[in-house]
Amino acid sequence: MLTEIQNLHDVWETNRTVKSTNQHQISFDDLTNSIISTGPFSFYIIDFFDMSLSHISPSLFQLHDFDPETITFNDVLGAIHPDDINFVVKAEAFLTKFFYENIGREKLLSYKISYSHRCRMKNGEYALFNHQALMLTMDDNGGYGKSLNIHTRIDHLSSFNTYKISLIGLNGEPSFMNLSLDENNSESSEFSKREIDIIKLIGNGLNNTEIAEKLFISPLTVKKHRNNILTKSNSKNTAELVKNCILQGII
Numbered sequence: 414m415l416t417e418i419q420n421l422h423d424v425w426e427t428n429r430t431v432k433s434t435n436q437h438q439i440s441f442d443d444l445t446n447s448i449i450s451t452g453p454f455s456f457y458i459i460d461f462f463d464m465s466l467s468h469i470s471p472s473l474f475q476l477h478d479f480d481p482e483t484i485t486f487n488d489v490l491g492a493i494h495p496d497d498i499n500f501v502v503k504a505e506a507f508l509t510k511f512f513y514e515n516i517g518r519e520k521l522l523s524y525k526i527s528y529s530h531r532c533r534m535k536n537g538e539y540a541l542f543n544h545q546a547l548m549l550t551m552d553d554n555g556g557y558g559k560s561l562n563i564h565t566r567i568d569h570l571s572s573f574n575t576y577k578i579s580l581i582g583l584n585g586e587p588s589f590m591n592l593s594l595d596e597n598n599s600e601s602s603e604f605s606k607r608e609i610d611i612i613k614l615i616g617n618g619l620n621n622t623e624i625a626e627k628l629f630i631s632p633l634t635v636k637k638h639r640n641n642i643l644t645k646s647n648s649k650n651t652a653e654l655v656k657n658c659i660l661q662g663i664i
Contacts, residue, residue, distance in 0.1 A: 417498040418490045422464075424505045429461035430556035454565040458549070459486055461557040468561075476566075478535040494531035494539050500576050503594050504528050507578065511592065516580075518555040521548050525581040527661055529567065529574050541568040543660065571660055579661040582606065590646070590661055602645040611638050612663055616655050 455473035457466050464486045474481050477492055493501060508526060512518050526546040531539040542564045550558030575591070582588040588604040604612070607628075614624045621639065625632040648654035 415491065415498075417495075417502060418487060420502045421490060421498075421505060424502060424509065425461055425557065428509055428557050430550075430552040430554075430558045452566040452569060454563060456561060456563045457489075458559050458561050460559050473564075476535060477533065492533040494533070497530040497574070500574075500594075501528075501530055504578055507592075507594050511580075516586075519551075520586060521555070522551060523582065523584045523586045524548075525583060527579045527581060527663075528577065529660065531574065532564065540566050541572060541574060543567045567660060570656060575660075579663070581609070581661075581663055588663070590663075604642070604645065608638055608642050608645075609663065611635065612642060612654070612658050615639070615651060616658065616663075 453472065453476060455470045455476055457469040457473060459466060466484065466486055466489075469481075469484070473479060473489075474484070477489075479488055490498075512521055512524075516524070527543060529541055529543050532542045534540055545563040545565070547561045547563075548557065548559075549561055552558060576594070578592040578594070580589040580592070582604075585606050587606070588609055590602040590604060610628060611624055614627060619627065621632045621635040624635045628635070642648075643650075643654055646654055646657050648657055
């Protein structure tokens, strides 16, 4: 096992559940049907109790040429670009600390984690993927149970990795965008649930009036939210906003 992959396991070792957790309450069909993809994608569920994989999409084998009979989680981790694996290690360690210090570990089930890294393709070349993780179960002590991981190819949108993390809030929780691993450069953007709802509707092509009708607010209120969103996301226009939000896993 590569040292970097062992380092990842070391991060999870102190945080994972010590026993098998109950099945998640949301059906897997509902979870996969909610996935909105902007490119080729694959998914699987990782059980941190024993690092076993389940519910593996056929596209995982098609994209990366893994053997369906022998695939392990280490195979998936081993496909990460050598120059990106240290970022992934630091990102996972950062997330543990960020939830503990800023959000509360118990709220991990109410967040979708998003960051990007390059991954080896079937032809041996590397492409940029957006990694999204949604924790499905935890034990009573906050230990990691099962997680749905989704990898979407995004190199048609950008070949540049920002090496930043976004946390998309669910169930009314606020979202934290573009978190930097550098504590001396910790500037990030926090979006409310209302702003996330508007971003998603913008991504669907709705104008201010249509968004106002959907959310039962005035077009002027939508316009104010829209201007705030552009400022927070450092986007010059709507097209750049949509692109940035796709890269961050919001839409």
